[in-house]
Amino acid sequence: MLLYGTFGMTSWTAIQDALSARGHPVYPFDYGNGGTEEIGRSAGTLATFVDDVLARTGTQRVSIVGHSQGGLVARYYIKFLGGGRQVDDLIELSPPNHGTTNLLVDQARNFGCEACSEQETGSSFLTNLNAGDETPPPVDYTVIQTRYDLVVFPYTSAFLTGPADRVTNITLQDRCPADVVDHVNIPSDPVAVQWIENALGRAGPADPQAPVLGC
Numbered sequence: 001m002l003l004y005g006t007f008g009m010t011s012w013t014a015i016q017d018a019l020s021a022r023g024h025p026v027y028p029f030d031y032g033n034g035g036t037e038e039i040g041r042s043a044g045t046l047a048t049f050v051d052d053v054l055a056r057t058g059t060q061r062v063s064i065v066g067h068s069q070g071g072l073v074a075r076y077y078i079k080f081l082g083g084g085r086q087v088d089d090l091i092e093l094s095p096p097n098h099g100t101t102n103l104l105v106d107q108a109r110n111f112g113c114e115a116c117s118e119q120e121t122g123s124s125f126l127t128n129l130n131a132g133d134e135t136p137p138p139v140d141y142t143v144i145q146t147r148y149d150l151v152v153f154p155y156t157s158a159f160l161t162g163p164a165d166r167v168t169n170i171t172l173q174d175r176c177p178a179d180v181v182d183h184v185n186i187p188s189d190p191v192a193v194q195w196i197e198n199a200l201g202r203a204g205p206a207d208p209q210a211p212v213l214g215c
Helices: 013-021 039-057 069-080 103-111 114-118 124-130 190-200
Strands: 062-067 087-093 140-145 167-171
Touching: 013 190, 039 062, 039 069, 039 114, 062 069, 069 087, 069 124, 087 190, 140 190
Parallel strands: 062 087, 087 140, 140 167
Antiparallel strands: none
16 A cells, blocks of 8 residues: 655555555555644544455555655554554655754744644654554554655654564665665665565565565
């Protein structure tokens, strides 16, 4: 399942093409609000969507790729709405897991974006989401981030705490120093796509030592 970021501007073409070529059925999720309403409400809509897909396909669990806010929606679903029973892998691209200090995010609330204020550093939403275990089992978590993220600032805010056998945090430039992809375009980055494929193709999260082509 693919969960877009705030305002629904995520381009999924590269990821859909790569996953479809490997035989993975792909289900883009539409929040119905462009990712502007409360994140908890979007997570509730996701729960209904997951139940419907599982019923139609006869499968037991899904894997989720979430860009930006999409990662938070998935984490809320897993932690508070029973999604841990139905999610195998959560792969996050540039997620604001610990918030952002970007002032544009704060200003976006003036345009009716409730989810924007929830993504600010120190928000009550994030305090609640990160309290206790940030990465509840049995889900495997892979975070893929770029040093050139100016939306999620600082970029290290994306990273999650958890056991190495279930949690992998990846900074793209650690393996590919010349990769200058930003927050908006990371879903189209061929290096990021390789890490997604790695996470989905093995037990556990992505292998941080896996070979990366084109670097």
